[in-house]
Amino acid sequence: xxxxxxxxxxxxxxxxxxxxxxxxxxxxxxxxxxxxxxxxxxxxxxxxxxxxxxxxxxxxxxxxxxxxxxxxxxxxxxxxxxxxxxxxxxxxxxxxxxxxxxxxxxxxxxxxxxxxxxxxxxxxxxxxxxxxxxxxxxxxxxxxxx
Amino acid sequence: xxxxxxxxxxxxxxxxxxxxxxxxxxxxxxxxxxxxxxxxxxxxxxxxxxxxxxxxxxxxxxxxxxxxxxxxxxxxxxxxxxxxxxxxxxxxxxxxxxxxxxxxxxxxxxxxxxxxxxxxxxxxxxxxxxxxxxxxxxxxxxxxxx
Numbered sequence: 442x443x444x445x446x447x448x449x450x451x452x453x454x455x456x457x458x459x460x461x462x463x464x465x466x467x468x469x470x471x472x473x474x475x476x477x478x479x480x481x482x483x484x485x486x487x488x489x490x491x492x493x494x495x496x497x498x499x500x501x502x503x504x505x506x507x508x509x510x511x512x513x514x515x516x517x518x519x520x521x522x523x524x525x526x527x528x529x530x531x532x533x534x535x536x537x538x539x540x541x542x543x544x545x546x547x548x549x550x551x552x553x554x555x556x557x558x559x560x561x562x563x564x565x566x567x568x569x570x571x572x573x574x575x576x577x578x579x580x581x582x583x584x585x586x587x
Numbered sequence: 588x589x590x591x592x593x594x595x596x597x598x599x600x601x602x603x604x605x606x607x608x609x610x611x612x613x614x615x616x617x618x619x620x621x622x623x624x625x626x627x628x629x630x631x632x633x634x635x636x637x638x639x640x641x642x643x644x645x646x647x648x649x650x651x652x653x654x655x656x657x658x659x660x661x662x663x664x665x666x667x668x669x670x671x672x673x674x675x676x677x678x679x680x681x682x683x684x685x686x687x688x689x690x691x692x693x694x695x696x697x698x699x700x701x702x703x704x705x706x707x708x709x710x711x712x713x714x715x716x717x718x719x720x721x722x723x724x725x726x727x728x729x730x731x732x733x
Binding site: 453454455456457458474490492493495496497503506508510517518530531532533534535536541542544546572574576577578580 | 600603604632639640641649656680686688722724
C-alpha cells in the first residue's frame, strides 16, 4: 500500500471484491453503455466482503467500478465507438475500455439481493467474468448519473 | 496485465497517470465531498499521457478517479462522516476513503488547461499529492453527477 510521500509514485494493486455473472460473454458483442440494451446481470461479492456490502438495499442505484480485464493499456487515442466517421480522440475524453488504467464505471439499479452478497442489477454492459473492484452509493439519487 | 480467464483472479496494478496539486494538505481537514467547500485545484497529467488528455475542453465536466493513498484497506464498516449519530455502515454504502480498493470518484469542471496537460478544476476535495488513475467524460452533461 502506498501511504507515504515516498511511495506515491509506485504502482497500486487492486484486488477483486467480486465478479460479474452475465449472459454477455464476448467483449465485441457488448453494448457500449448500460442503457444501450445491456441485460440484467448478477454481481457476486466475495464472501470476505460480506460486511462491506450488507447495507445495500433493493431499489437503490449504485456505481460499480470494474476492472476491464481484456483492455489494451497501451492505447492513448481511439476512434470513439469504432465509428470511422469519428476522429481519433484521446482516451480520457472517451469511455473506451482501452486506456492506461482500464477501470469501468457503471451506474446500475439493485433489483434483488440474495444471500447477502449476490446483487441482481440492471443494466450492466460488462461481460461475464469481469472483476468488480469497488461499489459506491449514488450521492444524488435523482439525476441520471452515468 | 490480466487478460485471460486464468489470470482474472490475480491482482491488478494501477499506474498513476497524474497527480493532484491542491492547497488541501491534510486528509482530516479535507471536505467530504467536492461540493462541501472544496477548493479549485490543479491536476497534472504526466507527460507520457499527453495524447490521452488532448481532447479535453475548458468548461467540460469530467470524472477524476484517484487513488486515495492514505486509506486503510482493511476497513469494511465505518461510521459515515465520522458522525457518532450514524450507525456502523458497510463501506460499499458509503463514499468513505477507507475501503478495500480506495478509488476516489470526483466530478469536476475543467476551468482551464495549460501546456496541454495541466488541468485547473473545481471543486476537488482530494488532498495535495493524491495520484490520479483515470479521467472520464461525463456522458450525460445536464444532471449533477456525483
